Amino acid sequence: MEEDTIICRCEDLTLADIRKTIKSGHQNPQVIKRLTRCGMGPCQGSTCRELLLKEVASAAGKSVGELEMTTYRPPTKPIKIKSMLGADKDDS
Amino acid sequence: MTAKADAVIIGGGVHGCSIAYHLAKKGWKNVILLEKGTLACGATGRSVAGIRHQFGTEINIRLAKESVKRMERLEEELDYPESIELMQNGYLMLSYSAEELELFRCNRDLQKSLDPDNQTEILTPEQAADLVPGLNLEGLYGASFNRQDGHASPFHVTQAYADAAKRLGVDIRTGVEVTDIKKDRSHVTGVVTGKGEEISAPVVIAAAGAYTKPLGEMLGLEIPVIPERHQVAVTEPLEMFLGIMVISFAHGAYFKQTPHGSLLLGVGDPEREVKDFNERSSWQFLYDVFEKTTFHLPVLREANVIRQWAGLYDMTPDSQGILGKTEVEGFYINTGWSGHGFQLAPAVGQVMAEIVSGEKPFIDVSCMHLERFERGELIPEPACV
Numbered sequence: 208m209e210e211d212t213i214i215c216r217c218e219d220l221t222l223a224d225i226r227k228t229i230k231s232g233h234q235n236p237q238v239i240k241r242l243t244r245c246g247m248g249p250c251q252g253s254t255c256r257e258l259l260l261k262e263v264a265s266a267a268g269k270s271v272g273e274l275e276m277t278t279y280r281p282p283t284k285p286i287k288i289k290s291m292l293g294a295d296k297d298d299s
Numbered sequence: 300m301t302a303k304a305d306a307v308i309i310g311g312g313v314h315g316c317s318i319a320y321h322l323a324k325k326g327w328k329n330v331i332l333l334e335k336g337t338l339a340c341g342a343t344g345r346s347v348a349g350i351r352h353q354f355g356t357e358i359n360i361r362l363a364k365e366s367v368k369r370m371e372r373l374e375e376e377l378d379y380p381e382s383i384e385l386m387q388n389g390y391l392m393l394s395y396s397a398e399e400l401e402l403f404r405c406n407r408d409l410q411k412s413l414d415p416d417n418q419t420e421i422l423t424p425e426q427a428a429d430l431v432p433g434l435n436l437e438g439l440y441g442a443s444f445n446r447q448d449g450h451a452s453p454f455h456v457t458q459a460y461a462d463a464a465k466r467l468g469v470d471i472r473t474g475v476e477v478t479d480i481k482k483d484r485s486h487v488t489g490v491v492t493g494k495g496e497e498i499s500a501p502v503v504i505a506a507a508g509a510y511t512k513p514l515g516e517m518l519g520l521e522i523p524v525i526p527e528r529h530q531v532a533v534t535e536p537l538e539m540f541l542g543i544m545v546i547s548f549a550h551g552a553y554f555k556q557t558p559h560g561s562l563l564l565g566v567g568d569p570e571r572e573v574k575d576f577n578e579r580s581s582w583q584f585l586y587d588v589f590e591k592t593t594f595h596l597p598v599l600r601e602a603n604v605i606r607q608w609a610g611l612y613d614m615t616p617d618s619q620g621i622l623g624k625t626e627v628e629g630f631y632i633n634t635g636w637s638g639h640g641f642q643l644a645p646a647v648g649q650v651m652a653e654i655v656s657g658e659k660p661f662i663d664v665s666c667m668h669l670e671r672f673e674r675g676e677l678i679p680e681p682a683c684v
Contacts, residue, residue: 235337235473237337237340238337238338241339241344241454242381242454242455242458244559247533247606248535248605249535249603249605251605251606275337278608280580280606280607280608281580281582281606281607282585282604282605282606282607285535285603285604285605286585286603286604287600287601287602287603287604288534288589288593288599288600288601288602288603288604289593289600289601291585291586291589292589292590292593292600
């Protein structure tokens, strides 16, 4: 099951991928994100963030609240580049 | 509580980790690296991580040549099981005026005079367009190109150095901030951490990007490095179409496609940016980067942007790094790379390890000394943004 269970759908990462990274010594979700791309896809980690945090928490013997949360990066949803072109910069 | 070390390195970016590795490789036993956040969480990780031979000062050309050579076999040298995601298909510098193209020619001549194997060539706009499908030729005078340049993943390069340093015995501590640096008359004696721990050490090396300035102040040193925010937008993964890195100094814009498929689009705004430590991204930047990069590559209009971030250049008055000793004995600095530091870390790490060990460095970096600002011996790097 470990091999096949998808944790991050956008980046095609399995539970095995995440566990391998944790095993190599990383127990900080920010670091795991940067090394594996977990949560860097179009959905911005809306599914995998929690799964990643739970997996790290259980490996580290901590609660999810004690972990450093990965950064929520704008934009919240993907933006088509042309949709912002030609708009007035000062029109907030 | 007091601990002892032979050397303390402040900063867990690519430079700090490269210094740590090279010191340990030279046989330094008790080295501690302190990073206030996580490895590569500062300028290193926010970088678009271009790698190039195409510089305009002798010192950077020499450092770049050595560094590119090492990047090519870094996984092997450091026994790193992952990929550093090196893409070495070339780096294209677009020129939008006759003067700029002339500068690129001068830079190329200088590069070739220092290195007969240098591959830099000056291209016509049409030749440039052959390398970048869909490139807008409007206003384009020509370009400088080197097929041995490229880009890599800053996280993996840093991690590779850190892992290798750890295996050689370096104690890497993340989440530990340095709150004070101690000296005794003219010699550094150690550091104090945010956790209240004192670490005594006869050697302290600051490699903390723009944060090196406040570290210097702890010792009464003035290090002329200021933070300047640059930002990056990332598109959804697209089918690979752009093998090379592209930069336009005239627009202050640069972009690349990672092996994973995403395009990284970067822009800085030196004129209007407030020079502080703000590392948050802004929505205004999106207008700016979309306008500029769709000018170069109109096809980008159809792409979706999925993330953005910001990071800090460590700018110096001549856009050139500051390396080596200071007037406080035992206190060394490696900072001020002004946006082109990532790629030089392999060579600079070794140079720093040699300087700290009292040896003659394998590349003479004496011109990068901190005192050059007082003496008025600036070495402006023309080829950077």
